[in-house]
Each structure stands twice: as structure tokens, then as C-alpha cells.
Amino acid sequence: MEPEKIDYFFISRSDYFPPEQIPAMRKKMMEMDGDKALMVQSVDYRNPTILLVISILVGELGIDRFLLGDIGLGILKLITFGGCGIWWLIDVILIMKKTREYNMLQFNKYALL
Numbered sequence: 168m169e170p171e172k173i174d175y176f177f178i179s180r181s182d183y184f185p186p187e188q189i190p191a192m193r194k195k196m197m198e199m200d201g202d203k204a205l206m207v208q209s210v211d212y213r214n215p216t217i218l219l220v221i222s223i224l225v226g227e228l229g230i231d232r233f234l235l236g237d238i239g240l241g242i243l244k245l246i247t248f249g250g251c252g253i254w255w256l257i258d259v260i261l262i263m264k265k266t267r268e269y270n271m272l273q274f275n276k277y278a279l280l
Contacts, residue, residue, distance in 0.1 A: 168196060168197065168199060168200075168201050168204040168205075170197065172204075172208075173193055173196045173197060173204070174193075176196075176208050177189055177192070177193060180212060182214075182215055182216070183212050183213070183214065183215065183266075183267065183270050184267055184270055184271060184274070185267050185268070185271060188271060192274060195278055196278075199278070203278070203280070206277055206280070207274060207277045207278050210273050210274070210277050211273075212270045212273060212274075213234060213235065213266050213269055213270060214266075215262070215263040215266040215267055216263075218231055218234060218235070218262050218263070218266045219259070219262050219263055219266075221234065222255075222258050222259050222262040223259055226244075226249060226255045226258055226259060226262075227244070227248050227249035227252070227255050228244070228245050228248075228249075229241035229242065229243070229244030229245040229249070231258060231262055232244055232258075235265060235266065235269045236269065244258075
């Protein structure tokens, strides 16, 4: 795939992935054929900033966990109303890191297909 398109992908989503992983991800995308790279680029990655806002506003209901695919933890967080606020506070602090990890898992899942 063309390096310009790959660079644009990472520039436009630079905060979606852990910064230390981007060079390895870029190298992996350079080695992919065009169709596979296009598929990896079209995956619905989560925006860490949006998830932070969702976590602050309605994190007690577990919606942030549901969006990251943690259905079991989302239900538990919903039932306990965010662990009486303690779990909610921890998630507000850690949600951006967890979102970047989720995006890395999505990238690796589709890059290996």
C-alpha cells in the first residue's frame, strides 16, 4: 500500500493507538496487500476522548465498558452503579488507556486475517 495513505491513517488517528506501537503498526501495514490494508483502515476504532466523555457522563451505567466489548464488566458496573462510584472513578482515570488497548486488539485481529 502507498506510504502516503498509511501515514494519513496514522496522522488522523494518532491518539487512537499507543504511541510506542505506531512504528510497528506502520511497518506491518506497509507489508500488507492493498485489500487487507484497506480492511484494517476501515475498522471502527474507538475514539479515546469520546469514551472519556461517555465515561464521565454515564460511566456509572457501564456504557463505557459495553462500548469496549466488556459486556460482563458492563453489566456488573450497571448493577453496582459504578461500584458505588469507586469503579467509575478508576475507569475515568484509565479509560483512555483501555480504549487504545482495545484499538490495538482490533488492529491486530484484522491485520492477521
